[in-house]
Amino acid sequence: MMNPFKFGTIVESSFFTDRRIELQQIKSVLNSENHLILISPRRFGKTSLVVKALQESERKHIMINLQSVVSVEDFASRLLKEVFKIYKFEKLKYMIKNFRVVPTLSINPMTDGVDVAIQPMVDSRVMIEDVFSLLQMLATENDRLIVVFDEFQEIKAIDKNLDRVLRSIIQLHKNINYLFLGSQESMMREIFEKKKSPFFHFGQLLNLDKIPYEDFKLYLYDRLSFMDDADRVCDEILDFTKCHPYYTQQLASQVWEKGKNGEMENIVEEAINRLLEFHDLNFERIWLNFNNTDKRILIWLANNNKPYTLLGIAQSTISSSLKRMLKDGYVIKTTEYEVEDPFFRNWILSR
Ligand SMILES: Nc1ncnc2c1ncn2[C@@H]1O[C@H](COP(=O)(O)OP(=O)(O)OP(=O)(O)O)[C@@H](O)[C@H]1O
Ligand SMILES: [Mg+2]
Known part of the structure; x- marks a missing residue:
């Protein structure tokens, strides 16, 4: 008999449980012209949840994990590659001829998929614009598209202006729902909640809980x-x-x-x-x-205490330590701050 529990990768079918309310919330965004921002600490189930919602929607979709994207050209070519999976080659061939820089296409005999190669260019913005306008041309009212960016907080690491470029293009799009998933909580908030950020209040925010x-x-x-x-x-x-x-x-x-x-x-x-x-x-x-402050806070949290009740350390020092440990994922905040990994918590307590 197979072990009925699964951890680490996406969970589907019998391994997937609950999330009924969240699925409903995602569904209602997909039934609108709006976009969705899904945030949670690592390994809470963002990707699994969205994959499930995509399956249930039965709509055409593209999913890109920004963690594995290394450059703007790479981003464009990955998107195109996904486009080839869901639309007919003949149709796309003619549309791509109008690109300002035409990518090289080849059939991959191993997968039967289309490989896309784009030369590095001085102004990669051109390529991004062309790929996204292709998406806009393909999506219709009766055949609406869903585009998911997983680990979206990595956008700044690909190119520091990519967020601006992206936002300026996709804000004009119709018949496409964009879903942004991200884990490093503070970074995702920087992107979607900071007034100065190009993506400020770009869509409906959903915080995924345990x-x-x-x-x-x-x-x-x-x-x-x-x-x-x-x-x-x-x-x-x-x-x-x-x-x-x-x-x-x-x-x-x-x-x-x-x-x-x-x-x-x-x-x-x-x-x-x-x-x-x-x-x-x-x-x-x-x-x-960890430095001594971090250690003291971790021990304090491991004992189920609230961080700011820890005496002998300035509140501002606690705050900056927490911020750092949240960013690195050692501490998470749900209803309260806690040590992310229960095994690490146990280890701290036993030592
Ligand atoms: N709905 C669910 N039912 C049961 N287990 C789940 C569910 N969602 C997530 N899990 C558990 O959490 C693990 C991580 O899920 P998933 O990769 O979807 O999370 P994530 O938030 O996308 O993670 P990451 O931040 O690493 O990208 C799964 O392998 C599974 O063990
Ligand atoms: Mg994920």
């Missing part, structure tokens, strides 16, 4: 019910992970493994210990890189 306790418990219970005390086991898992989607699946997977082997004694605790063993060296290395 998965609600009761929903997640049902999901776990369904898969762990072969154990006598499944109810207690599920509670212990969720108490430890505080419903973090990724870590919950990771721990549950380990618990399932042990359960199948009949190792029932202190099963959750033993599963946690097993996973901690994997991470021990890594946590040690991470810990040594």
Whole structure:
């Protein structure tokens, strides 16, 4: 029997749970001329959620992960490559002839897809404009397009003016919904919430939360019910992970493994210990890189305290430390500030 838990990559079908409200919210944006900005800490399930929404919409869509884009030309060619997957080659061939700089197209015999090569150019803006106006020409009222940019916070790293260029082009688009996904929370907020930013209030903002306790418990219970005390086991898992989607699946997977082997004694605790063993060296290395203020705040948070109640450190120092650790993903803020990784939290407490 296959392990019924999955962590790390996109989850679909039986591995995907809940998110009914969020799916509804995305659906209503897709049924409008508006755009969506989806923000959460890492590994909360943004990509999985959007992939699910795309499948349910049954509309043509393109998804680009900006994390793997290295230049503006690369961005344009990846977009074109995706366009070739969903529209007919013959149709596109004629449209691309009108590009100011014509890209080189070739059929990839391995995938049967079209490869697109674009020479580096002095003014890459031309290429971006041409590709996006192609999208605009292809999308029609009866065949509306969805374009998703995953890890959108990377936009500035590709080219410092790309956000401006992009916004100036796509604000004119009709029949296309743009979805912007991002994790480094403060950076995404810089892009969409700062008055000076070109993308200021560009679409509807959706903050993705953890998965609600009761929903997640049902999901776990369904898969762990072969154990006598499944109810207690599920509670212990969720108490430890505080419903973090990724870590919950990771721990549950380990618990399932042990359960199948009949190792029932202190099963959750033993599963946690097993996973901690994997991470021990890594946590040690991470810990040594924090300064003393960071360390004190992490210990304080690990003990379920609110950061600003920590005495003996100036509030402004706490604030800048938190900001840094949020940006690096060691701390997250949901209803309260917390150590992102429950295993790291446990490691801190035990040391
Ligand atoms: N709806 C869900 N049901 C069950 N598990 C989920 C769900 N969403 C996410 N997860 C868990 O979280 C993991 C990460 O999901 P996903 O990659 O979609 O998140 P993400 O927010 O896009 O992450 P990243 O910030 O790394 O891009 C999944 O592998 C899975 O273990
Ligand atoms: Mg993702």
